[in-house]
Amino acid sequence: MSTAVCWQALSYRWPGISRPTVELTDLALPQGESLFIQGPSGSGKSTLLNLLAGVLVPSEGQLQVLEQPLSDWSGRRRDRFRADHLGYIFQQFNLLPYLSVAANVELPARLSKRRLQRTQDEHGGLNAAVEHWLRCLQLPETLWHAPVSRLSVGQQQRVAAARALIGSPELIIADEPTSALDEDNVDNFMQVLTEQCRSIQASLIFVSHDRRLAHWFDHQLTLNATAEEAE
Amino acid sequence: MNWINLALRSLWNRRSTAVLTLLMVALSLALLLTVDRVRQDTRASFSNTLSGTDLIVGGRTGGLNLLLYSVFRIGNATNNISWQTYDDIRNNDAVAWTIPFSLGDSHHGYRVLGTNNDYFEHYQYGRRQNVSINEGRRLEGVYDVVLGSAVAKALDYQLGDEVVIAHGLGSTSFEMHDDKPFTVVGILAPTGTPVDRTLHIPLEGMTAIHVDWTAGVRLPGFDVSAEEALDMDLTPDTVTAVLVGMESRIQALGFQRRINQYRAEPLTAIIPGATLAELWQMIGIAENALIAISGLVVVTGLLGMVTVILAGLNERRREMAILRALGARPSHILGLLMIESGFYGIAGLVLGLLLHWALIAIAALWVQPAYGIQLTLSLPVWPMSGVLLAVVALSILIGLAPGWKAYRRSLSDGLTVTT
Ligand SMILES: Nc1ncnc2c1ncn2[C@@H]1O[C@H](COP(=O)(O)OP(=O)(O)O)[C@@H](O)[C@H]1O
Numbered sequence A: 001m002s003t004a005v006c007w008q009a010l011s012y013r014w015p016g017i018s019r020p021t022v023e024l025t026d027l028a029l030p031q032g033e034s035l036f037i038q039g040p041s042g043s044g045k046s047t048l049l050n051l052l053a054g055v056l057v058p059s060e061g062q063l064q065v066l067e068q069p070l071s072d073w074s075g076r077r078r079d080r081f082r083a084d085h086l087g088y089i090f091q092q093f094n095l096l097p098y099l100s101v102a103a104n105v106e107l108p109a110r111l112s113k114r115r116l117q118r119t120q121d122e123h124g125g126l127n128a129a130v131e132h133w134l135r136c137l138q139l140p141e142t143l144w145h146a147p148v149s150r151l152s153v154g155q156q157q158r159v160a161a162a163r164a165l166i167g168s169p170e171l172i173i174a175d176e177p178t179s180a181l182d183e184d185n186v187d188n189f190m191q192v193l194t195e196q197c198r199s200i201q202a203s204l205i206f207v208s209h210d211r212r213l214a215h216w217f218d219h220q221l222t223l224n225a226t227a228e229e230a231e
Numbered sequence B: 001m002n003w004i005n006l007a008l009r010s011l012w013n014r015r016s017t018a019v020l021t022l023l024m025v026a027l028s029l030a031l032l033l034t035v036d037r038v039r040q041d042t043r044a045s046f047s048n049t050l051s052g053t054d055l056i057v058g059g060r061t062g063g064l065n066l067l068l069y070s071v072f073r074i075g076n077a078t079n080n081i082s083w084q085t086y087d088d089i090r091n092n093d094a095v096a097w098t099i100p101f102s103l104g105d106s107h108h109g110y111r112v113l114g115t116n117n118d119y120f121e122h123y124q125y126g127r128r129q130n131v132s133i134n135e136g137r138r139l140e141g142v143y144d145v146v147l148g149s150a151v152a153k154a155l156d157y158q159l160g161d162e163v164v165i166a167h168g169l170g171s172t173s174f175e176m177h178d179d180k181p182f183t184v185v186g187i188l189a190p191t192g193t194p195v196d197r198t199l200h201i202p203l204e205g206m207t208a209i210h211v212d213w214t215a216g217v218r219l220p221g222f223d224v225s226a227e228e229a230l231d232m233d234l235t236p237d238t239v240t241a242v243l244v245g246m247e248s249r250i251q252a253l254g255f256q257r258r259i260n261q262y263r264a265e266p267l268t269a270i271i272p273g274a275t276l277a278e279l280w281q282m283i284g285i286a287e288n289a290l291i292a293i294s295g296l297v298v299v300t301g302l303l304g305m306v307t308v309i310l311a312g313l314n315e316r317r318r319e320m321a322i323l324r325a326l327g328a329r330p331s332h333i334l335g336l337l338m339i340e341s342g343f344y345g346i347a348g349l350v351l352g353l354l355l356h357w358a359l360i361a362i363a364a365l366w367v368q369p370a371y372g373i374q375l376t377l378s379l380p381v382w383p384m385s386g387v388l389l390a391v392v393a394l395s396i397l398i399g400l401a402p403g404w405k406a407y408r409r410s411l412s413d414g415l416t417v418t419t
């Protein structure tokens, strides 16, 4: 069984800050399983996700993503890897306002040959894939070609999820994607997101300060802000 | 979806600022192009105005002044030449032909030139072209007038129309030679030179309208009718200037020296080409200043453009983070901003050219009739084309400033944008 992410004694210290923002013991997440990371604001959740996405490189320790030694790679290669293998969902404002809903969902396949090929293999084409994911994420068909500004926050988050899922990347990373949603929307969003990640056997790494969401996940990890509070 | 496409769509999303910024760049380039065009066309028009004339002789005055009032109808003569001197010049063995010019009166702001039919024989402009009569004939009677094409067109004169000449220059002259009207007997073909804006009358006609005048005022109680004047000796006492063609060109320099040292009266002789060169030297200073200012305006436009891009970066942190999350490299982000500034350069150039052509087309409507300068619509040629290429290259290059800032920032922001 392969691992989605795996780290040993991982730590990251922002320049100019005396203590490491991220300081973690070992962890290995099997491919296809999901991980819930929760912790208060400022506990380094986003920093950790930046490490996993290959935007930051650990100050110390070992980190492997999809069994690749990201930390040993050039920035250029890590960026390529992120385009090919990762889907990323932000807390909000995920979409480029100057592109239509469909064009936003298409973007990852436009920027990665590998993911374009996968839309071809799995859905028979890019348009078919876009439609598939927008349908799976329950976005009304009338909005598919609408400007992003016509969407509610909940709808925007679901388009962001569709964009993360297109081209079936192995790892989906979500940074508090539900914090801008209301109660009903949260449940619905969690439902479709976890379901669709399973459908492509992607691992989901999900960050939130809301511990009530933990039950949607196979594993959980709690970060505490002690390092930060000591400052 | 390539990066250029993304950059342009992003710009379209900010189109109200983008349009103003584009206009700023375009206007600055239009200014540069127009100043340069007017300069070139002015030079071309001036150089085209006279050809084939070896010397211009006038009363003692500055060479430039003589050239301006005799050929370009700019400014006024201060001294005239006596008829005796004109005769001497005309009869010199080295002289092939002469054209006498008598200036000082006007008609609706167009200058009246007293001359004789040697004018139609020898006056040349452009590439040694003679003036040609489009309609009618040359000067025969004392009260004949041959109109330049622009005069006939602007004032809507036909052959046979009567023309009253005003004393002195300026379109609002009160003193009219209305007792001796002239009849249009000929209209010249267009030349694109001051000839088009000139009324040509015989020297005798010029004398006739002034017989009852002295020192610029009408002599009271001394009216001479048009018919009475015909019986008088109408040989003028003076002429304003004489255009001279030499038997052989090489004699021009020696003859010029002799005229400048003429004993009977103080004279000035100039070689038109040499004096024109002097003029360019003088005007060159002003021209260069204008070009330099236009150049600075272009630089200011480009700086303004970068400032706008830089100022917009803060609002676009989110956009950059999204692109980074999708796998964009920091160098892609830098490229996006260079595409944006390059777009301003290229689109600014295209729009600037269009604006420039529009400006020239509009300006030509009044510059052409008022100054006889032919403004032309044309694509920029070397070295202006090189300058424009440099501006476009520079516009892409200065995208490095906001590009670098965004590059640094996307490295430190990563995927977390708190704003
Ligand atoms: N871009 C950055 N530059 C410098 N320090 C940062 C940056 N981002 C985060 N940090 C530091 O890391 C700490 C944790 O931030 P973050 O990972 O965003 O926490 P969380 O997502 O849990 O709220 C911050 O309090 C700050 O001190």
Ligand SMILES: [Mg+2]
Binding pocket: A045, A046, A047, A175
């Ligand atoms: Mg965070």
